[in-house]
Amino acid sequence: MIEHESNSSYSHLNDDVQHQLKRSNAERIEYILSSRWIGYPKAKDILGKLEDLLVYPKKHRMPCMLIVGDSNSGKTMIAERFIDLHPAYEREDNEGIIIPALFIQSPPTPSESRLYSNILSKLFAPFRPSDSAEKKYHQVKTIMAACNVKMLIIDEIHSLLAGPLDKQRVFLSVIRNLSNELKIPIVGLGTKDALRAIKTDPQLDNRFKPSLLPRWEMDIDFRRLLASFERMLPLASPSDLKGKAIAKKLHIMSEGLLGEISDILTQVAILAIRNGSERISIELLDEIDYESPKERKKSNY
Numbered sequence: 001m002i003e004h005e006s007n008s009s010y011s012h013l014n015d016d017v018q019h020q021l022k023r024s025n026a027e028r029i030e031y032i033l034s035s036r037w038i039g040y041p042k043a044k045d046i047l048g049k050l051e052d053l054l055v056y057p058k059k060h061r062m063p064c065m066l067i068v069g070d071s072n073s074g075k076t077m078i079a080e081r082f083i084d085l086h087p088a089y090e091r092e093d094n095e096g097i098i099i100p101a102l103f104i105q106s107p108p109t110p111s112e113s114r115l116y117s118n119i120l121s122k123l124f125a126p127f128r129p130s131d132s133a134e135k136k137y138h139q140v141k142t143i144m145a146a147c148n149v150k151m152l153i154i155d156e157i158h159s160l161l162a163g164p165l166d167k168q169r170v171f172l173s174v175i176r177n178l179s180n181e182l183k184i185p186i187v188g189l190g191t192k193d194a195l196r197a198i199k200t201d202p203q204l205d206n207r208f209k210p211s212l213l214p215r216w217e218m219d220i221d222f223r224r225l226l227a228s229f230e231r232m233l234p235l236a237s238p239s240d241l242k243g244k245a246i247a248k249k250l251h252i253m254s255e256g257l258l259g260e261i262s263d264i265l266t267q268v269a270i271l272a273i274r275n276g277s278e279r280i281s282i283e284l285l286d287e288i289d290y291e292s293p294k295e296r297k298k299s300n301y
């Protein structure tokens, strides 16, 4: 546990994070390892678009959305945040539950039947994996309508759109059909491969608006992001992560990927607690055992 000074000296931290300083090192480390949400501008922008889609009036052709970004760029976190903001709830007449938005994972292979299985599992619906795709599809439609599902979000949608072109076509029509039949927007999260696949289907290309989650540039927004991280990491001394030199170092190490930034800062903050330095510095960043995404790729060969 660190010695407690007057609160004002911890103004580099958010109020609720300042309290963490009273806790043991082990507890602080646990806190650092737990999930945190930072509302950066692009994420807020995408959340706003999702809000608009959720209240879009039911039409035969609903607009859809594709959130496109590299792996580890923050796509899943945005969808999870949206679900947290719109949780399922009990109907007033107690006749079941309302699920405003359903968030599912793509099956690892482009299988229509497994897609329906994933939806049914998420809805806690009884089904046999061996049931025909047609039967599951019918169940999906019935239960989603009964639960008032107003949006379907599909993570890792690029894995549904992998494979030969004719298979991709089948899948694109499955998606189009689901959206048309249920009259709900479908939101896909995926890599550029998903965007490429959707562009091959003129009918979907019109409907799926892409929202890009690009890598971070070394600019003022990136430095603001680092400042937000700093305010959430319970270290007793300020690190000034938005400072030019350290920001530049973090930008190079992370290759602009939010997930990497988060991992690096988690590791280095834990080290700063363990070695008692209580702040993140360029020197400490050299001490952590960290391989950049590029280095990891190389060592896989």
Ligand SMILES: Nc1ncnc2c1ncn2[C@@H]1O[C@H](COP(=O)(O)OP(=O)(O)O)[C@@H](O)[C@H]1O
Pocket (backbone or CB within 6 Å): 036, 037, 038, 039, 040, 043, 069, 070, 071, 072, 073, 074, 075, 076, 077, 078, 258, 259, 260, 262, 263
């Ligand atoms: N808004 C955010 N605030 C804080 N950390 C985030 C945020 N978004 C992503 N991260 C960090 O980045 C990691 C990867 O994000 P994730 O959403 O899983 O990326 P993707 O789905 O694009 O692969 C998360 O595990 C988390 O540590």
Ligand SMILES: [Mg+2]
Pocket (backbone or CB within 6 Å): 072, 075, 076, 077, 155, 156
């Ligand atoms: Mg993801």
